[in-house]
Amino acid sequence: MKTNNYMLIDGMPVEINGEKNLLELIRKAGIKLPTFCYHSELSIYGACRMCMVENQWGGLDAACSTPPKAGMAIRTNTRRLRKYRKMILELLLANHCRDCTTCNNNGKCKLQDLAVTFNIERVRFPNTAAKPKIDDSSYCITRDQNKCILCGDCVRMCNEIQNIGAIDFAHRGSKMIISTAFDQPIASSPCVGCGQCAAVCPTGAIVVKNDKKKVWEALDDKNAKVTVQIAPAVRVAIGRELGHANGENAMGKIVAALRRMGFDEIYDTSTGADLTVLEESNELLKRLEAGAAMPLFTSCCPAWVNYCEKNYPELLPHVSTCRSPMQMFASVIKEQNKTSGRRPVHVAVMPCTAKKYEAVREEFKTDGVPNVDYVITTQELIQMIKESGIVFADLEPEAVDMPFGTMTGAGVIFGVTGGVTEAVLRRLTSDKSSTSLMSIAYQGVRGMEGIKETTVMLGERELQIAIVNGLKNACDLIERIKTGEHYDFVEVMACPGGCINGAGQPFSSLKEKEKRGKGLYSADKLSNIKRSEENPLMMSLYSGLLKGHVHELLHVRYKAGTKEEN
Amino acid sequence: MNKTFDYKVVDEIIDELGNRQSAVIAILQNIQEHYRYLPKEVFPYLSKKLGISQAKIYSVATFYENFSLRPKGKYVIKVCDGTACHVRKSIPILEKLRKELGLSEMKTTTDDLHFTVETVSCLGACGLAPVLTVNDKVYPAMTPDKATGLLNGLKEDK
Ligand code: SF4
Ligand code: SF4
Numbered sequence: 001m002k003t004n005n006y007m008l009i010d011g012m013p014v015e016i017n018g019e020k021n022l023l024e025l026i027r028k029a030g031i032k033l034p035t036f037c038y039h040s041e042l043s044i045y046g047a048c049r050m051c052m053v054e055n056q057w058g059g060l061d062a063a064c065s066t067p068p069k070a071g072m073a074i075r076t077n078t079r080r081l082r083k084y085r086k087m088i089l090e091l092l093l094a095n096h097c098r099d100c101t102t103c104n105n106n107g108k109c110k111l112q113d114l115a116v117t118f119n120i121e122r123v124r125f126p127n128t129a130a131k132p133k134i135d136d137s138s139y140c141i142t143r144d145q146n147k148c149i150l151c152g153d154c155v156r157m158c159n160e161i162q163n164i165g166a167i168d169f170a171h172r173g174s175k176m177i178i179s180t181a182f183d184q185p186i187a188s189s190p191c192v193g194c195g196q197c198a199a200v201c202p203t204g205a206i207v208v209k210n211d212k213k214k215v216w217e218a219l220d221d222k223n224a225k226v227t228v229q230i231a232p233a234v235r236v237a238i239g240r241e242l243g244h245a246n247g248e249n250a251m252g253k254i255v256a257a258l259r260r261m262g263f264d265e266i267y268d269t270s271t272g273a274d275l276t277v278l279e280e281s282n283e284l285l286k287r288l289e290a291g292a293a294m295p296l297f298t299s300c301c302p303a304w305v306n307y308c309e310k311n312y313p314e315l316l317p318h319v320s321t322c323r324s325p326m327q328m329f330a331s332v333i334k335e336q337n338k339t340s341g342r343r344p345v346h347v348a349v350m351p352c353t354a355k356k357y358e359a360v361r362e363e364f365k366t367d368g369v370p371n372v373d374y375v376i377t378t379q380e381l382i383q384m385i386k387e388s389g390i391v392f393a394d395l396e397p398e399a400v401d402m403p404f405g406t407m408t409g410a411g412v413i414f415g416v417t418g419g420v421t422e423a424v425l426r427r428l429t430s431d432k433s434s435t436s437l438m439s440i441a442y443q444g445v446r447g448m449e450g451i452k453e454t455t456v457m458l459g460e461r462e463l464q465i466a467i468v469n470g471l472k473n474a475c476d477l478i479e480r481i482k483t484g485e486h487y488d489f490v491e492v493m494a495c496p497g498g499c500i501n502g503a504g505q506p507f508s509s510l511k512e513k514e515k516r517g518k519g520l521y522s523a524d525k526l527s528n529i530k531r532s533e534e535n536p537l538m539m540s541l542y543s544g545l546l547k548g549h550v551h552e553l554l555h556v557r558y559k560a561g562t563k564e565e566n
Numbered sequence: 567m568n569k570t571f572d573y574k575v576v577d578e579i580i581d582e583l584g585n586r587q588s589a590v591i592a593i594l595q596n597i598q599e600h601y602r603y604l605p606k607e608v609f610p611y612l613s614k615k616l617g618i619s620q621a622k623i624y625s626v627a628t629f630y631e632n633f634s635l636r637p638k639g640k641y642v643i644k645v646c647d648g649t650a651c652h653v654r655k656s657i658p659i660l661e662k663l664r665k666e667l668g669l670s671e672m673k674t675t676t677d678d679l680h681f682t683v684e685t686v687s688c689l690g691a692c693g694l695a696p697v698l699t700v701n702d703k704v705y706p707a708m709t710p711d712k713a714t715g716l717l718n719g720l721k722e723d724k
């Protein structure tokens with residue numbers, strides 16, 4: 001064994017292979033080290049001190065912020081470390097609201113978890129911290145400072161990945177809190193509702209808004225006809241908490257569960273995505289023909305739309321007028337049920353927190369009533385399934401309902417970054433062979449990279465395409481466009497990796513994210529129709545319900561200046 | 567953006583110190599020097615100019631004791647309460663000043679914006695204890711009576 005590339009972890013030699021910090025190496029060695037403030041995608045903060053290890057000289061190092069060195073020898077589990085970890089936890093708990101049983105994050109909280117792991121039996125110190133009020137102003141997230149441990153994960157997510165900077169540390173010492181500028185309500189800050197802060201928050205200090213109760217009420221109402229649509233990304237993320245593998249396509253079981261819960265009609269948002277593909281392709285062609293200013297930005301992601309409105313209102317004319325798949329489909333479903341004897345209620349199950357805000361936007365109301373009455377996230381659906389006593393693993397998969405029950409593989413892949421582009425390209429290329437499908441897939445549209453670029457021939461014309469996920473990447477690309485780089489089509493998804501990693505999904509690591517993407521691509525493989533224009537439902541919709549109403553039902557013009565009401 | 571606020575001063579300060587994120591503390595200091603506090607209006611403006619979020623600037627502004635988000639008085643009186651001044655009885659001086667001006671720990675500035683009274687932890691002039699400063703001019707070996715005299719002088723001056 002060459003010693004110059006090894007170090008000892010708890011007596012075991014471990015090879016150093018480019019790991020940036022001890023923590024990565026320790027985890028590679030199969031040891032679970034507790035952390036609060038470390039996320040591999042974020043910068044290193046080194047504040048929580050849970051990850052401390054003891055080196056051969058008896059000194060303590062924070063594993064997350066110490067680079068591994070050959071010849072180093074560390075211990076991860078000594079009497080002293082156990083004592084310190086316990087003490088840190090006790091001190092954090094001393095300053096923390098301890099109403100676990102009624103916390104929205106109960107069962108998903110890292111603090112709670114570690115308190116169990118390290119067997120914290122009592123907290124010797126009373127909570128003397130002032131009780132800050134709960135910020136309930138956003139449609140997407142709720143902030144409760146009483147549960148904050150100041151790990152700063154949310155701050156770095158909002159700044160580094162999303163480039164929003166809605167929240168930051170304010171004040172100092174024992175008075176330090178996470179705050180918006182001037183402690184204004186989060187709804188009047190630059191927040192776009194992406195929810196990524198809630199996704200990384202280890203406690204219940206930032207949680208996704210909960211709308212389950214309203215859905216239960218609708219289901220209990222005999223006079224309501226409750227329809228529901230399920231977004232593509234939900235099916236590959238729901239399984240893990242319900243006894244299936246992450247990335248496994250559980251759509252059939254979701255349908256079965258929803259039917260048992262009493263939903264009257266169940267649909268797949270992929271069908272709405274097919275509509276989006278047709279409309280957006282059309283719009284792109286029209287723009288190209290008319291020689292209009294390019295690029296055309298996609299409009300499926302409401303957090304991106306919010307971001308654009310707040311930061312680049314001058315770009316709004318470049319944002320597609322297409323409503324998101326959820327909203328297109330909701331218009332169609334509401335239109336269909338207009339004359340139903342019962343009060344139509346439409347629910348959308350989404351991987352997304354920003355959809356909660358999209359649903360209440362004025363643009364998407366008919367006679368003052370939102371087309372989507374309630375949006376619940378994947379996590380809320382999981383809770384509802386558990387509440388219902390349904391044993392998900394034992395369910396027999398079922399099919400969605402008619403008349404809107406056909407969808408294509410093109411619609412399903414909307415849930416992963418690059419999916420919208422791939423679906424639109426399938427529509428635009430004249431070569432409809434299966435080899436063309438393959439070549440589109442390997443054009444550089446797939447993969448989890450933050451910015452992907454590709455060129456595609458459309459007749460004589462070379463289309464410049466960019467696909468971005470994460471708003472920081474979107475911002476970087478926009479700045480490049482402003483300095484003169486040319487693109488024809490830009491797909492933006494606010495969440496890293498696309499909707500599969502939406503903040504409404506169970507939290508996932510990078511690896512799991514990829515599995516979810518794969519799950520969607522194999523769902524596409526399994527579907528017998530792969531191009532939106534070949535969906536037979538589309539033809540009947542365009543010659544029926546949508547006839548003469550395409551613009552009114554499927555398009556929207558976002559106006560800048562809706563700033564304050566997010 | 568606020569239309570009535572004149573950003574010329576801020577622009578000049580940015581020009582002088584450079585349009586750099588790393589200059590934010592110096593920029594805030596100069597703005598405070600001019601306005602005697604950090605007006606709310608400068609936050610969105612600086613955020614745009616420097617490319618830092620308002621929350622981050624707020625973070626800096628609330629971290630340092632020296633920055634004030636509320637307008638301060640024309641005369642800012644800082645009573646030193648470092649160890650040396652404290653043992654040489656700085657508190658009675660502070661109390662006297664507060665009493666005369668109707669101020670307290672929570673309310674530090676008079677309504678007419680003439681006086682602000684606050685404490686600092688050690689001015690680094692322990693040999694002169696107890697010390698106070700008025701707009702950075704140092705007054706050594708103070709007593710409550712001397713403080714009253716000083717106040718009266720300043721009041722006439724206004
Ligand atoms: S929801 Fe998104 S934009 Fe809003 S504070 Fe959280 S991370 Fe920032
Ligand atoms: S709100 Fe959550 S993520 Fe943010 S600092 Fe507090 S505990 Fe950490």
Ligand code: FES
Nearest residue numbers: 046048049051064
């Ligand atoms: S994870 Fe290392 S200090 Fe928080």
